Amino acid sequence: MNIIDFKFTNINQKRGINIETRKVQQTGGSTYIISLPKQWAEKVGIKTGVRVSLQAQPDGKLLIDPILEGRAIKTKRIDVTGYEIKALERDIIAAYLYGYDRIEFSSKRILAEQKQVIRKVCYKLIGPEIFEESSDYVVIQDLLNPNELPIKKGVHRMFLIAGSMQKDAVKALRTADYDLALDVSQRDDEVDRLYLLISKQFRSILCGGKMPDSTETSIEEYHDFRMAASPLERIADHAQRIATVASKLQQPINGDVMGDIEDLNNAYIELVKQSLEALFDANTSLANQVIDSVDNMHLQIEELHASILKLESHEVMISLGTVVDSLSRIGDLGSNIAEIAINSAIRDK
Numbered sequence: 001m002n003i004i005d006f007k008f009t010n011i012n013q014k015r016g017i018n019i020e021t022r023k024v025q026q027t028g029g030s031t032y033i034i035s036l037p038k039q040w041a042e043k044v045g046i047k048t049g050v051r052v053s054l055q056a057q058p059d060g061k062l063l064i065d066p067i068l069e070g071r072a073i074k075t076k077r078i079d080v081t082g083y084e085i086k087a088l089e090r091d092i093i094a095a096y097l098y099g100y101d102r103i104e105f106s107s108k109r110i111l112a113e114q115k116q117v118i119r120k121v122c123y124k125l126i127g128p129e130i131f132e133e134s135s136d137y138v139v140i141q142d143l144l145n146p147n148e149l150p151i152k153k154g155v156h157r158m159f160l161i162a163g164s165m166q167k168d169a170v171k172a173l174r175t176a177d178y179d180l181a182l183d184v185s186q187r188d189d190e191v192d193r194l195y196l197l198i199s200k201q202f203r204s205i206l207c208g209g210k211m212p213d214s215t216e217t218s219i220e221e222y223h224d225f226r227m228a229a230s231p232l233e234r235i236a237d238h239a240q241r242i243a244t245v246a247s248k249l250q251q252p253i254n255g256d257v258m259g260d261i262e263d264l265n266n267a268y269i270e271l272v273k274q275s276l277e278a279l280f281d282a283n284t285s286l287a288n289q290v291i292d293s294v295d296n297m298h299l300q301i302e303e304l305h306a307s308i309l310k311l312e313s314h315e316v317m318i319s320l321g322t323v324v325d326s327l328s329r330i331g332d333l334g335s336n337i338a339e340i341a342i343n344s345a346i347r348d349k
Contacts, residue, residue: 036064052064074099074100075100076095076098076100076102077106078091078103078105079107080105080106080110081107083114088117089121092121093124093125096125099203101141102131102141103140103141105118105139109136110136110137115133118130118140124189124192125196126149126193127142127197129141151222152280154225154229155228155229155276158195158229161194162232162233165191165240165243166242166269167269168184169181169184170262173253173261174262180243180246181244182243184242184243185240185243187236188236188239188240191233191236198226198229199226205219227340228279231336231337232333234333238329238333242327248319249319253316257308261323264297264300264304264324265327268327268334271293271334272337274290274338275337278337278338279337279338284342284345287341287342290335297331301327304324308320308321
């Protein structure tokens with residue numbers, strides 16, 4: 001195969017941008033070919049006979065990725081001697097988000113408290129499992145296949161869990177159900193795990209990693225879904241906050257005020273659902289409806305606070321005030337998702 005009329009152009013040098021162009025050639029009557037930049041090929045280890053993968057993006061771009069046999073596993077080694085517990089936990093999560101496949105911990109003697117933190121963090125993350133363990137050495141390895149959970153499905157899963165937490169937290173408030181309130185709080189861990197996984201996937205793509213669902217999701221959409229995951233994680237936190245209030249109640253809460261809180265909660269659950277639908281469907285009309293609805297409910301929030309202040313029990317007054325404040329913030333977070341949906345849809349149009 002002879003490649004002729006090779007053309008190289010270096011443009012935008014004044015702006016510090018190095019862009020190489022190649023002229024498309026035709027060979028065999030039906031095949032188009034281009035040459036690869038030699039500097040890039042040498043950097044990533046491409047030689048004659050090596051295979052590369054080609055991934056078509058929804059926006060028309062073509063992603064070229066080298067398929068190198070025996071590619072080294074990204075490994076992070078941490079000497080935990082003298083490590084503080086909180087610092088160790090933060091460093092493990094940071095290594096996970098950075099995309100390390102394997103994290104090795106070593107010391108002359110790894111303390112039981114340190115091992116407990118390693119196990120705790122593994123539980124909080126999706127993928128890493130303890131692979132090897134001894135008195136002076138612990139290895140955790142990420143066993144997750146990124147294709148098993150596309151980012152869009154992960155965001156939708158976050159919404160389903162956060163919505164169920166919100167619904168059950170208010171139910172626990174009416175019934176003073178301590179066990180249900182505790183269950184809601186524990187579900188927050190699952191939302192956190194999904195959020196960290198989505199953050200890891202997005203960072204990996206920014207660093208040149210493969211997109212698990214590249215035929216359906218563009219890099220820009222990955223960014224939007226990652227942005228939407230953040231308010232969903234905070235919605236789950238507020239649901240947990242309501243559950244914490246419910247777990248401390250001595251008796252169930254009934255009456256008109258409780259009914260108003262339930263109506264408000266159901267309305268916000270529906271608005272968050274609609275904001276996510278607007279994001280997935282690039283529906284600016286629906287997104288604007290969500291934002292307007294949340295704005296119009298601020299007066300309802302003020303009236304509900306006024307009703308709470310008329311209650312006889314100071315304990316119930318403080319508890320319900322905290323609940324309504326969290327519900328109001330959930331509404332604002334739904335508006336945030338709707339704004340992301342508008343920005344995303346405008347770009348697509």
